Amino acid sequence: MTAATISGVIPLPYRVAGRREDTADTVTLELDRDGEGLPEFGPGQFAMLTAYGIGEVPISVSGSRGTRLIHTIRAVGAVTRALCATRSGDVIGVRGPFGTRWDVGAAAGHDVLVVAGGIGLAPLRPVVECLLADRRAYGHVAVLIGARRPGELLYPGDLRRWAAHVRVDVIVDRAEPGWRGRVGLVTGLIPAAGVDAGRAVAYVCGPEVMMRATARALVDRGVQAERVWLSLERAMRCGAGWCGHCQLGPLLICRDGPVVGYPVAEPLLTVREL
Amino acid sequence: MRTAESAQLIDVTGLEVLFGVLHERGYTIVGPTVRDGTVTMAELDSATQLPWGWSADTGPGHYRLRQRADGAGFAHCAGPQSVKNFLHPPRARLWSTDRTADGIIATGPEPPTKRYALVGVHPCDVAALAVLDRVLAHGEHPDPVYTARRDGVLVVTAECTEPGATCFCASMGTGPAATGGYDLALTELVDGGHRFLIRPGSPAGADLLARLPTRPASPVDVAAADTAVERAAVTMPRRMPDGSLPELIAANRESPHWADVASRCLTCGNCTMACPTCFCVSTTDVTDLTGEHTERWRQWDSCFSVDFSYVHGGPVRASGASRYRQWISHKLGTWHEQFGMSGCVGCGRCIAWCPAGIDITREAAALAAPTPAGEPS
Ligand SMILES: Cc1cc2nc3c(=O)[nH]c(=O)nc-3n(C[C@H](O)[C@H](O)[C@H](O)COP(=O)(O)OP(=O)(O)OC[C@H]3O[C@@H](n4cnc5c(N)ncnc54)[C@H](O)[C@@H]3O)c2cc1C
Ligand code: SF4
Ligand code: SF4
Ligand code: FES
Numbered sequence: 172m173t174a175a176t177i178s179g180v181i182p183l184p185y186r187v188a189g190r191r192e193d194t195a196d197t198v199t200l201e202l203d204r205d206g207e208g209l210p211e212f213g214p215g216q217f218a219m220l221t222a223y224g225i226g227e228v229p230i231s232v233s234g235s236r237g238t239r240l241i242h243t244i245r246a247v248g249a250v251t252r253a254l255c256a257t258r259s260g261d262v263i264g265v266r267g268p269f270g271t272r273w274d275v276g277a278a279a280g281h282d283v284l285v286v287a288g289g290i291g292l293a294p295l296r297p298v299v300e301c302l303l304a305d306r307r308a309y310g311h312v313a314v315l316i317g318a319r320r321p322g323e324l325l326y327p328g329d330l331r332r333w334a335a336h337v338r339v340d341v342i343v344d345r346a347e348p349g350w351r352g353r354v355g356l357v358t359g360l361i362p363a364a365g366v367d368a369g370r371a372v373a374y375v376c377g378p379e380v381m382m383r384a385t386a387r388a389l390v391d392r393g394v395q396a397e398r399v400w401l402s403l404e405r406a407m408r409c410g411a412g413w414c415g416h417c418q419l420g421p422l423l424i425c426r427d428g429p430v431v432g433y434p435v436a437e438p439l440l441t442v443r444e445l
Numbered sequence: 446m447r448t449a450e451s452a453q454l455i456d457v458t459g460l461e462v463l464f465g466v467l468h469e470r471g472y473t474i475v476g477p478t479v480r481d482g483t484v485t486m487a488e489l490d491s492a493t494q495l496p497w498g499w500s501a502d503t504g505p506g507h508y509r510l511r512q513r514a515d516g517a518g519f520a521h522c523a524g525p526q527s528v529k530n531f532l533h534p535p536r537a538r539l540w541s542t543d544r545t546a547d548g549i550i551a552t553g554p555e556p557p558t559k560r561y562a563l564v565g566v567h568p569c570d571v572a573a574l575a576v577l578d579r580v581l582a583h584g585e586h587p588d589p590v591y592t593a594r595r596d597g598v599l600v601v602t603a604e605c606t607e608p609g610a611t612c613f614c615a616s617m618g619t620g621p622a623a624t625g626g627y628d629l630a631l632t633e634l635v636d637g638g639h640r641f642l643i644r645p646g647s648p649a650g651a652d653l654l655a656r657l658p659t660r661p662a663s664p665v666d667v668a669a670a671d672t673a674v675e676r677a678a679v680t681m682p683r684r685m686p687d688g689s690l691p692e693l694i695a696a697n698r699e700s701p702h703w704a705d706v707a708s709r710c711l712t713c714g715n716c717t718m719a720c721p722t723c724f725c726v727s728t729t730d731v732t733d734l735t736g737e738h739t740e741r742w743r744q745w746d747s748c749f750s751v752d753f754s755y756v757h758g759g760p761v762r763a764s765g766a767s768r769y770r771q772w773i774s775h776k777l778g779t780w781h782e783q784f785g786m787s788g789c790v791g792c793g794r795c796i797a798w799c800p801a802g803i804d805i806t807r808e809a810a811a812l813a814a815p816t817p818a819g820e821p822s
Binding site for chain 2 (some may be wrong): 182223225249404413414415418420421422426442445
């Protein structure tokens with residue numbers, strides 16, 4: 172069995188080496204492989220994760236450390252619940268890497284906006300880490316984060332670390348006692364982000380309505396549409412281009428996405444039920 | 446080309462010799478045969494099982510076998526299934542795993558036990574094979590189930606001389622003549638003695654041909670074959686509208702016509718099951734009671750099912766209109782962008798096997814020249 176066949180169809184067993192409960196329904200898993208692992212995942216790419224006997228779902232990389240894979244998973248159904256319920260030492264199956272990447276290098280010399288809604292921060296975390304790793308290559312950087320409630324905010328430790336180097340703004344849909352930050356939609360953070368729209372590159376991930384509104388707001392403020400990137404979500408059964416589920420018009424999201432430029436995404440996202 | 450110099454003939458008995466040589470070489474022969482009131486692709490032991498003397502009358506939502514006096518063996522149009530059923534099976538196990546003391550041991554898809562020779566496949570279905578090849582075998586991550594079955598397949602095509610009323614391969618450029626993708630091509634002639642013009646399309650085909658009892662074809666035979674295939678092209682009653690279908694589809698994403706189709710479409714998915722190029726699948730994981738043994742199976746799926754587009758929170762394509770639009774838009778339009786070719790080869794199966802008689806050529810024509818709202822299309 173060749174490596175290509177394995178990454179294409181048969182999940183490779185990885186061991187849960189680290190597990191952190193981020194919020195009430197979201198868990199970050201660190202996965203280790205004994206023996207040869209999968210090829211390196213780039214920012215924006217995703218894995219198909221198998222809870223053996225339950226099923227398989229697409230999950231973005233939210234980080235990596237050497238050959239260790241890091242995924243942040245929100246429990247919303249049978250498979251994600253099973254993945255979130257794993258314990259240290261449990262084995263899950265991994266296929267990948269699949270899909271397109273956030274091309275962070277292309278933002279060199281530009282101001283950068285990273286806009287995340289909810290679990291959408293997970294696939295954007297590698298973007299921020301890339302920016303920080305070569306901080307001086309970029310102009311002003313702003314990370315704008317929307318969460319439903321303060322308690323659903325991901326990676327508070329990372330946010331504090333990032334804030335020392337880039338602007339980090341957070342907004343919540345609904346405040347909770349003790350919350351002194353802003354309340355509203357993430358688009359409300361854009362005007363004060365401090366980036367020069369004319370030279371900005373934007374990376375956006377979150378629920379589809381949030382991405383539509385954010386991308387439009389950015390373009391309205393003068394960000395070039397070609398410099399706005401979104402990560403799209405559709406049903407996926409294979410990740411590898413042969414199940415047909417992830418179509419969005421001319422795109423196979425597992426192959427031509429998930430990271431897609433706004434000029435391509437915009438006319439597709441405005442058609443209902445496409 | 447059916448050129449005079451290289452043209453050779455075999456008789457009906459020559460086909461039995463072909464079957465013999467193929468069996469001798471270890472092939473399992475799949476070809477058309479009469480079964481369950483249709484011409485169906487099936488594993489065949491003998492050339493006598495070919496549908497000698499049968500045609501099919503087809504129309505929207507209509508398929509009936511009709512006996513013919515001339516005994517022709519390949520004068521039938523597309524039946525309810527295709528070679529897709531053999532190379533991209535409706536159900537396949539992708540892998541199984543066992544938890545052992547050494548960890549999880551995985552086994553891939555079972556290697557195929559049979560190597561197929563596809564005999565009597567019409568050119569539209571040879572074109573469909575090229576579509577499946579592009580989708581399932583030539584992507585970055587080839588589908589191992591398909592590629593293992595596809596490797597080493599031998600194709601004997603039978604040019605089409607008797608298109609059905611639902612056929613439109615001529616307007617899709619996939620028939621009725623055989624233009625590639627085959628090892629041997631037959632053109633059946635019934636006037637003036639039942640015989641077949643036969644020509645190789647590959648070294649393997651040439652090698653096979655050398656084992657068959659052939660005789661040289663006369664220019665009259667070649668001309669008769671040319672005429673028969675050309676007549677099939679010009680008499681084919683259905684066609685796709687002129688112009689770029691991908692552009693037509695892209696321009697009609699929000700057409701009111703989708704609601705009109707939806708009022709007729711039952712979203713049963715028959716069209717996708719019968720179509721020789723529809724490849725979509727879903728997967729199901731199963732486990733035994735101990736949980737130590739798990740398997741992943743995959744089965745054909747259809748974009749007409751509500752579950753097909755299900756993401757957390759609900760289906761993307763909840764309405765019937767959006768699901769019909771997805772199907773026809775993929776077949777005729779977005780397939781080009783995804784795979785550089787049409788997803789429709791013009792075999793007409795979806796028309797004949799639609800219980801509501803929905804006709805992909807008429808729907809495309811309606812999009813090309815929309816009728817004013819309220820008028821019957
Ligand atoms: C590229 C990509 C990256 C992603 N990255 C992340 C990430 O980093 N973190 C994260 O938390 N999430 C991510 N997601 C979302 C994640 O894949 C889904 O939350 C997950 O698939 C949900 O699966 P589930 O079985 O737990 O939940 P469900 O919503 O119950 O099921 C999802 C799948 O199960 C099947 N299914 C379940 N119920 C039904 C039904 N009633 N009818 C039909 N089919 C059904 C369907 O195939 C469906 O697609 C990503 C998605 C994509 C496409
Ligand atoms: S869409 Fe219809 S006519 Fe076209 S290949 Fe499929 S079944 Fe045949
Ligand atoms: S077009 Fe016909 S065959 Fe296809 S889903 Fe609709 S009713 Fe069924
Ligand atoms: S997820 Fe299967 S084709 Fe994209």
